[in-house]
Amino acid sequence: MEGGNKLLFVRGVFCYGGSNLFSMLHGALPPVAFLSALKMSETLFENFDKMSKKQNKEQVPPPAEPQNKKPAPAKPAKKANSSNTASPTKHKNLEEAFKALDVSDLKQQLSRSQTLFPDNPSVWVKDLAGYLNLHLTAPEVEPTLSSYAHDYPYCLTTKELKGVIKGLLGRCGDTVPDFFDHCVYTMLRELDRQSGEPLYGYRVCIQAILQDKPKIATQNLRPLPCLQYLELLRSVHNRPVKCLTIMWVLGQAGFYDLSQGLRVWLGIMLPVLGVKSLSSYAIAYLERLLLLHTNLTKGFGIMGPKEFFPLLDFAFMPKNALSSSLQEQLRRLYPRLKVLAFGAKPETTLHTYMPSFLSRATPHCPDDMKRELLNSMTECLCVDAQSLGVWRQLYTKHLPQSSLLLNHLHKSWNTLPPKSHVNNFFLSLLVNLVVKMKGRGFPWSKLFMALLVFVAGFITHDVRSHGSFADSTTALYLRNSGVTAVSQQAWGKITVYSKEGFSWFEKNTPYYYSECVRVLGPLTEQGLEKTKAAAVYISENTTKFILWVKKTTPLVIEWVRLHMSTPLCINTIIFLPHTLPTKVTDLHSESLPKRKVHHFLSFSAPYYIPLTGAK
Template sequence: MAATGEGEWELVVRSNRKGKNPTIVNGKLSKDEKREFFHKAPKATFNGAIETTPIGKENRKPKSPKAGSEAKKKSEKKTNSGSQQPRNLDEALSRLSVGEMQSLLDVVMSRFLDSPLIWLKDLASYLNVRINPVRQPDPVFKGQDPSYPASRLSSKVKQLLLSTLSQCSDTVLASFHKHCITNMVQEQIKGLSVAGYKLFLQILSMHRPHVGIVHLQSYCELRQSIQNQTPTCLSLLWAVGQPGINNFGIGLRIWMELMVPLIGLKNYSAYVVDYGCDVFSGGGGGGTEEYADILGVREFFSILDFTWCSSGSLAKPVQRQLFALYPKVKTTAFTSNPEVVLRNFFPSFLRRLNVDAPEQLKTELRTCLVQCLMQDPHCWSVWSQLYLKHLPQSAILLKHLVAEVDMLSQSSKTNKVEIQKMLKCFSETNKQMTHKIDSVPGLGEATEATNELLSHLRRVKTSKKSSGPRFWSILVMVLIIGIIWDIKSAGSFYGSKVGLTLERAGLIPYVEAIGRSLRFATIQVYRWCVHNIPFYYSKGCDLAEPYLLLVWSWFGVAVTYFWAGLESTVKYIPIMKESFDKSLPGLSTSVSHYASAALEYGNTTAIVVKDAAMPYLLQVHHYISTKVLIGALAPERLHEYLIGSIEYLRQLTLRMHSTLMDNFEQDSDNIVSKASL
């Protein structure tokens, strides 16, 4: 810089080596040049010294962009080499560190002591970040067991999650469940991993399944908004459905409200049917009244209509699954008290029994209608109110009842007199409409079927034929043996299937009361026998001894007479043989000859048959000994069973005898003590 004549400073710039002048506008530096100037200017350090820029550093050539990018990639590769992303979900689960999770929880709990919802949210976010495999799993973990992926967790991690959940109330857990569902859907829409949320939801569903349906209505609304995004919607169905895997009531409600509306959509039908099979496969339901509100008339007939009318659009395996699932749904819908429930189903069954309905559907409807009429007598009065309104359907049902008249007459729940009155009313109605027989559809068929059914009922006996005493005795014996075997296998009455069934039915107190009464009665009978049988036996012997001696003497005389007659007959046999030979010469010789020939032929034939059948008998023996009489049916095991049964009966008899004697002695002592007092 130099000063000018007017007292101002003027910037002096040397030209560069290439001879090009620098770009200076109006003698001033541009912004970039000012920034470069300040960057290269000497800097003052903290101790007051001045830091100079090394000479010639500004003349160094900058690195090429390519070299910079390569160096950046190498540095990123070095930094990521120590923490590679897991390849699959199992590997990601195996990398979870219980120490890191515990440290995170300790920090969060210390900062938010009274906010368990924040603990859970942070823990869920941690899991979702850590469980981020390269290959994202199937939205519903197809092909895995129902407890996957929680089954792949280490016991320490699972225990930490469960202990954290156990410190929270149901209200907090329900809010956390909704938070996880919402975040899972939002992040999966963005293409992010959601395996951590799914894992935590599954653990929560196993721990407290009832909190998973607190916000079920909100989940149904969320399903409607995302059902066009198949992976996200499948993840929602899987996550919300976890509480119902081991709880039939919750699973049935989730299936009916959340999943069944999607059963007709191609992308969801397979999973919806699979989930229904899983819910009903545990034997739950069994037709109890508590599920009537969940699976009512409207819900049942939506499944029936789709199964029998619209399931043709499904894949064949899924269709077969649905047909196998339908009977379980029907059993649950009819509940354990069909006598008062089936009347609600009867009108809908009858309305669907159209002439143009598929034959399989008509068969199912006829079967259900007959079941309604057999088990709920009130259905007959319901039918009488619907007879004219659904006359073609009534005609089809009447024709079917003609074929089932024997079952109708033998049903114990149907009043035969009331049925005949109802059919007579149908007949009178048909006669009044005879002039319209050509214009009213089904009137002719209904009239013919009603008359035929009435004639059949007049001929059929109204009471069931009682089975013979032999059948009932065999049935009672088999039942007693089965109960004894069940109790012996379980080790006690209360642990046997019979005891558990009676306990579920609430009959254990009555059974115990009956047992006490039988025990008291048995003791009394045994005591009476011990006291009175010797007395009556001696009296009977004294009274019947003369008559028994007389009968014995008569028996001896009869045996002596029979023996004498046999001896005299033997004496007359040679005389009779000689007379036969004289009258029919050669007869005895011919008879003996043919008899010996027949005996020899029979012996030869038996030997030939034995030789021919021996290989087959050996094969049968080998098959039975190697395929049948093995394991539990091995001869030594059968021998052990027989010996064990005999020993068990012997010990049971001894225990009964000792118990009866102890009770008898105890009662005798009580009687003696009372008498002495």
């Protein structure tokens, strides 16, 4: 290996792996000091580089564990002259940079790094990122790479290079999350420099990590969880390039896992959706995410009412922070977002959306939003039965909104499902209304019963207080008013007419009875005789039918049995001589032996009827 390459390796180790070297010399740093460790690694390299220029001595990296292991044997790398340290070649585009990348040299550098630091895998991956970033020199484009494929620039890597990257990441294990944070913060630090280097090497490493482990971008058991990235994003809100870089990095997880992509978008991009410089990429990323994952079932359970209704407001409320074009773009994505929000079991979750839908459906809201809210509430009422109870509780608090919903249900009544919860609800509501309307009439029956009880009680008390009915005040009042005389006269007439009626019945009943017997007697006897004859006829025919069934059932069973054995009959006929009888009478011919005739008759009964007396 030439001196320039050796120096490049040493610079790579101390520049990109300096934090691990510092940890090895002075103890492991806590996660909070992650960024400061990176800064100290730069200072360590600069001091080391200055000392090497002054003394021009050989440099040998220290061993990983000086107490237990001896330093790995390595040839000293001599300090190269300034004429030998050539700067990286600038390429026209990234495709040329990947073609010019020497994978064998990368393998050699990584092998030496693993030999020098066998127990420090963080040095390996940082050397990998540093090597790639140093050699993938191409003009830097906008930070989101929106004009390229979703896996650009990782899609440009060769199969051999992918194998090297995947293999090294697989051997690093638990250090991969820290390496992910290292790549992110190194990219942000490079953006602070006026003449910053291209960041394609770190982008490739980030995409390689998230392709296999997309949860690294959102898991909470890391020094820099998603919420801390949100705080970092807010801290650099006046630096759009840094913000877009953070959004691009975390958004790579969604291209391989829809649930992680939704978590990133809801946790990182939705809070900054109103920022003018970031809204365009946030909505473009959401559109690419939903178009890439056609199966939305993997994203169920991520979005709830808390995340859904801000999107509803952004999509339909006019004059919000989004431009009209971005709002229209978000409105096209709204149906798929609605499916994700309602989840796999809308029949058990839609009632949680009903209060927010109802509170927004004011008479003065925009027509498009009002139409969407009314349709959504109708869906809630038809699908989730608990939505009716929620609406009943909120009815008096939201009377204008409830009026709009009732009018909408009235207009769309014919289009509702026939057996929906809304139909059952309104049917029970109408029944209760009819009952209440009937109950509003004057209770005449109750009043009559009350008066009757009162009069009976008064008369009873009057009779008991005076000793008898004749001496009571009631009887005196009836006599004075003439009611007693009229009642006695009416009772006398009723008695007279009743006696006359009884006497008429006693006189005429025998006569009319004899006439009825004379006229109806013969007809009755004739009807009884015909009924008896019909019963006898039915009984006889039923008996005959039963006997016929008993007689024919065995024959039918035998016929079915023989009919099912037709193949056996055919086989028997085939093995008979060619001189088979053509008529039934030919069966008595002497040309056939008796054994064969009997055999033929026994197996061909469905086709031949044996004659009486045949032997």
